[in-house]
Amino acid sequence: MTSAGPGRPRHQQPSRPGATARDEILDAAAELFTTQGFASTSTRSIADAVGIRQSSLYHHFKTKDDILEDLLEGTVSGGLKFARAVAASARGDGTAGSRLHAVALYDGTQLCGARWNLGILYHLPEVRSARFGRFLADRQELRSLYGKLGAGLSPASGAGNPDASCGDFTFRLVESLINLRADGLATPESPLQAADAGLILCGLVDELPAARAESGALIERLG
Incomplete structure (x- = not known):
């Protein structure tokens, strides 16, 4: 496992566009919201798509609504x-x-x-x-x-x-x-x-x- 900074342990190397972890989360959420639907997408599935733990996602966004708002x-x-x-x-x-x-x-x-x-x-x-x-x-x-x-x-x-x-x-x-x-x-x-x-x-x-x-x-x- 590699580290992407304090509080953000990764399961894999970054594979999404974006200069920051926040950008990568937004990109993953955008894909999932538009392909499988907002209601059907969980914060865990977004974290998995980025390659981080769900707890690390909450370091950047408190709720799924916060992600959608951005x-x-x-x-x-x-x-x-x-x-x-x-x-x-x-x-x-x-x-x-x-x-x-x-x-x-x-x-x-x-x-x-x-x-x-x-x-x-x-x-x-x-x-x-x-x-x-x-x-x-x-x-x-x-x-x-x-x-x-x-x-x-x-x-x-x-x-x-x-x-x-x-x-x-x-x-x-x-x-x-x-x-x-x-x-x-x-x-x-x-x-x-x-x-x-x-x-x-x-x-x-x-x-x-x-x-x-x-x-x-x-x-x-x-x-």
Whole structure:
């Protein structure tokens, strides 16, 4: 048996990605929660998947809910940070359409690019409780930022009636990537397709080529 630090005796060498034992625990839990279900996964099975004792897992997380909370927050933290940066940037920093497109593309890429499809856990009954209030608040803030960006849209064609619902509609399109991925249908182009579809359905089809270019520039600068 090798040692991985005080209080963390291992049964085997580390085999999971992550710079720390905490990262390895989160990766193992993410795999088990998304493949065999949250309720069916025990802390012992998570510890076994990492190669540590169950008592060592409790050195990092007191409960299975604590692990789930960290994982859920990780699904929105990157997108929320970027959306805040876009919302706080100067109004002249891209058109309203490009700003919404950038947030949708960045957020969708985060959801599709994560090692495990944790978004499928959003609708667990457990997640609706106050216990996960911080995650729920962050997700709602992200949704609200989509709405604010959508409210600023002004189709050059005069079509449509932009308001907060355009942003919310785009938010829903991006989160639909979770189910697309669960069905094995997501591709590397899926985040861009979702972002494009949001603008098209908001009446910005004529502005899409320019919005795409400005969106990429925003992501490069603020992402």
